[in-house]
Amino acid sequence: MSNGYVCTLSPACLERAKAELCEDPNTRKQEINAFRERLLRLPGLNCRTDSLFLLRFLRAKKFDQERSFTLIINYYKRKLEKPDLYATLLPSSIQHVLENDFIVKLDGKDKEGSPVLFYRPGLWDPDKYPAWDILKTSMIIMSKLLEEEDVQVTGVRFLTDLKDFHWQHVKNMPLDYLKFQLSWFQDSMPLRYKGFHNLHEHAVFYHLFTLMKHLMSEKLKSRIFLHGSKVEELLEFIDKDVLPEEYGGTGPPLSGKAYTKVLLESEQDFKEEMRYGFVDMTMHKDNKSKQSEDAMENLSGTYRKLDID
Template sequence: MTGVYVKKCFDEVVDTSEGALSAHLQRIAHEELGETPEKRREALEELKRQLDAEPDLNARKDDEFLLRFLRVRKYDVDLALRNVRNYYRNRDSSGSVYVDFLPSNVPPAARTLYMRMTEKDVLGRPIFVFRPGMWMPEEVPYMDFHRAGLICYEHLACDPVVQTVGIVLLVDFSGFTADKLLSMSISLLRRALEYIQDCMPIRLKAVHVVKQSYAFDMLFALVRPFTKSKLAQRARFHGENFERLHEEIPPEVLPEEYGGHGPALDFDAFWKEVEASEENFEANNRFGYGASGADTLPEDCEQPQECTPL
């Protein structure tokens, strides 16, 4: 990215080039990620050089795509490269999950399970709502349920705001039963956790779990051995008591079902936004590993550790 850089103070440089982050986001990116125009340029050049040396990987090398990984890894190029590899390895080893991986192929019933709120939490971070308890296996096969979530995460990763300040999840388990748990694919569930922890180029800052039932305890027991300490430490288990939830997500922005008095969740508006990026998904689907990269597990950055409800 080229442009004019204006010196604002001795330790802060404002990028005024086309496509640059807002001044507010630039300040956050500088303070939390160490991002400067010079570091961004140098890191992009080095990451592209290292990707060119990967004979089996046909990766996207445009700045917009690579910045997702550099920002989530705070401009450590080696970690960003590992993240890119893991991203493509997860896609390559997930079989039919990524076949017809397009927003237009998400069935209507699956679109009531995921959405991003227009409002932010107290730290200005976007809020992504996930409602697994509303999933109806007889209407939406688990593969479609799983794929819809991955499409959402892929869309969110494109957002420079999410790349810079991160995102928080609000997971509503009301209505989640043992029958639904039995309809899930454990292998795909593990792949999803693997994707979130090692592959997804998103700064996941907090996970708020609400209205969890006994079936959630069974699910939690299944995923706990594969949950790493970093993710475990960011989980908050609220049940039906939203007092602590409201300390981080104000009731003014939450709908009535979460003890708030904000607007209702607008799933249709969110999915129109996702569908508008259809061409980006089509282009992205053309990249990845060849046959030699198939069935390779992500490089492990940290051993799984047990997590305890807070």
Template sequence: MASDSRRRYVCNLSERSKEKARLELNEDPETRDQKIDELRAKFAKEKPEVKLPPDDAFLVRYLRNKKFDVQRAYDMLLHYYDVRRKYKELFVNYQPSLYKHIYETDMMTICPERDKEGRTVILFRIGKWDPDRYSSDSVLTAFLMTYDKLLEDEELQVNGIVFVQDLEGMSLKMMTKMKPSDSKRSMDLFVNAIPLRFKAAHYVRQPEIFATVFAMSKPLMPEKMMKRLHFHGKEYGTLHDHVPSAILTSDFGGQLVNYDSQDWFEELCKEDRKFEEYNQYGFPKDSETLGGVSQGADPVGGLAGSFRKLET
């Protein structure tokens, strides 16, 4: 059971990131606690039914993402809890250990070093996805928990994330396994609800079918995001102009040989209790909606049985 005792925020940023937070995010150590208090008070007044986590550090993620504008941070955090209800199929089995087999596919790698701007670089390989074995919902849930874990890193909160995606292996079969709503749902989550500072996305080895897939997502992307997309094809040299080869794995033309993130994901899979605790927050919900394993749901192979009750 989670403790309701409030836990005050303690800053662990490097001096460089403190300065960046001041210049880019309007973060002032003198007023930071006041902003946290204002955000909590706003929920207490306007949405008292929403139960917030006791950790002030969780609220700081949203304040930083919205440059310490309390109203905008409130709107984003409220939307986060709202989408957990709206897309409840993604949060029914929100425990990392249930998705260990997905993490073991090596679809995603977190690079061991940051780029020169201090940004965390994440690699994604769509060719590692077996749509017959893992539903698109289960893959998305696995990634959501990855981002939840990554966001515990204050340096990442301030400096942001860069995605590098290898699209070789993207197939028509994969597309048929995805629901028409998947693009809209993903954009709603990653743009409007999760406080990631998205700094750039680089695509390599994109096949012809990618143009069709991208056409579905493009209208949903903010103009600011569109300007941060880069398409390299098989030209790794142009990728390395943005992301140094020294921090990339060899399959992205980088210098890291036989590197993966399995140790990182092993640690993530040990944190079920933490995720269970955070499942208790947000809007009031019954035991069938969030938290724990729902009987009849297969977290790695699809949806079945009594899970249909969640769709009513």
């Protein structure tokens, strides 16, 4: 079952996928089918099985079947941990964040061909919406970006301007939010992170960074760049015509209007996504069939075997 998949990678990205991700066009279909069949055998998981979706995970882990399997299990396990969050994971639910230009997708790409997301946390007013809405916005934008096969290969670069980010913001970031956000980024999202570039960082940022740093993998920490006020350092990674003028470039002003429209038009796709995930672990309390009880017992055994945090 190939779901009619046709590779849409650009020639340049296909060569990168071969060199960097161990992707072999001659065996790609077999890799996808093996991955799909393993997921279909897992009791209690209703998983998307179309090829383009599965390739997100295979490419993120360089076609290592075991690591890809663990990643997709983590991806769906997060839905069990925060069902209320995922129940409203729709573009319409975060329109207020998008229209605030808190997170903006730049029009161009970086020098490696990666999309660039620009964050300005100082624009957040905690009295108007909670920190969880910010995370939902990131989740929706990244999920949408991953629909493009080239992005599965190039990954995404992040810029954050910490100007006007103060204690009032940190105080409104609950510890469970910070931990869940990190686990989602680090262990659950099938995305290649090309770099996290921070500007105008100060004491508040360093306090938060120190708090979270010990939970980060060495790989993630190696992707973090601290530029201070030296916006010109961004030019090493991003061409001048992509960056806005206030950040050393000649590109257009920051505006998320166009991409907000793209996301809002994808509402139905995100509603469809809600169908997938692990079954509700409580449903079997009312279902006394032996088949269901055995399935849940097998699922628990699978978790123990995987030793997923």
